Amino acid sequence: MSTKVLDIQNVTVSFDGFKALNNLNFSMDEGELRVIIGPNGAGKTTFLDVITGKVKPTEGVAYFKGEDLRKHKEHQIARLGVGRKFQTPRVYLNLTPRENLDLSCNHQKNAFSTLFKQPSTAEKRTVNSLLETIGLDYKADVPAALLSHGEKQWLEIGMLVAQSPDLLLVDEPVAGLTDEETEQTGNLLMSLAESHSIVVIEHDMEFVRQIARQVTVLHQGTVLCEGTMDEVQNDPRVIEVYLGQRNPPDG
Numbered sequence: 001m002s003t004k005v006l007d008i009q010n011v012t013v014s015f016d017g018f019k020a021l022n023n024l025n026f027s028m029d030e031g032e033l034r035v036i037i038g039p040n041g042a043g044k045t046t047f048l049d050v051i052t053g054k055v056k057p058t059e060g061v062a063y064f065k066g067e068d069l070r071k072h073k074e075h076q077i078a079r080l081g082v083g084r085k086f087q088t089p090r091v092y093l094n095l096t097p098r099e100n101l102d103l104s105c106n107h108q109k110n111a112f113s114t115l116f117k118q119p120s121t122a123e124k125r126t127v128n129s130l131l132e133t134i135g136l137d138y139k140a141d142v143p144a145a146l147l148s149h150g151e152k153q154w155l156e157i158g159m160l161v162a163q164s165p166d167l168l169l170v171d172e173p174v175a176g177l178t179d180e181e182t183e184q185t186g187n188l189l190m191s192l193a194e195s196h197s198i199v200v201i202e203h204d205m206e207f208v209r210q211i212a213r214q215v216t217v218l219h220q221g222t223v224l225c226e227g228t229m230d231e232v233q234n235d236p237r238v239i240e241v242y243l244g245q246r247n248p249p250d251g
């Protein structure tokens, strides 16, 4: 029997009586790349907050690989193997991509030892292969401040992967990127999906179409429907929810 990477049952999150999530049910298999879409205020970020332990469910249960997430604090959940990429890149701008990745690979080490001690051969190999994966090998040794917005996003994805999470949570990775960077981000996530379970939240429909296998649509804190991109785009409920918005999500 395979354990679900995520199993969320009847989860409600109330903020002073307002239900940001309302009896939400969601499950995902190990190794899946799942895209979550939904209008503003649908509860997408709150959904990620529940998985990372930032927000505790008011009602319901949430499991990560069989572990009851309600029993763990945020830093413990990170250690269990849940990695989250926030919208704004959090990289050290005065350090190079190589140094940023060195730091992430070596949690226990401090910045001083990372900068002034020679990394072992195994460490170098890991960092070099990460640099290649994120497509920054040719800019490995320039200060991160000189990278484009897209390159900083990839570096942060690399730093997340360096911590060997089983599940990657990625919130709006292509906001503000060029078309070419957007496509490259899609390729990066698809290649990472070969060895990780990934949840991507995104508004850019072109991008969703590029990477999505299974799409979950959230609306008013609950799952409106799930299916392939074609299935959800043609679902009358989804069309109604998006037409009801003044600004469509990809506009």
Ligand code: ADP
Pocket (backbone or CB within 6 Å): 015, 018, 019, 020, 038, 039, 040, 041, 042, 043, 044, 045, 046, 047
């Ligand atoms: P999305 O990411 O889909 O845009 P959110 O999860 O950020 O939606 O928010 C869902 C709803 O919950 C919104 O109406 C938002 O205003 C509300 N909400 C989110 N966090 C809080 C909070 N800490 N206190 C009160 N209301 C909140």
Ligand code: MG
Pocket (backbone or CB within 6 Å): 044, 045, 046
């Ligand atoms: Mg959000």
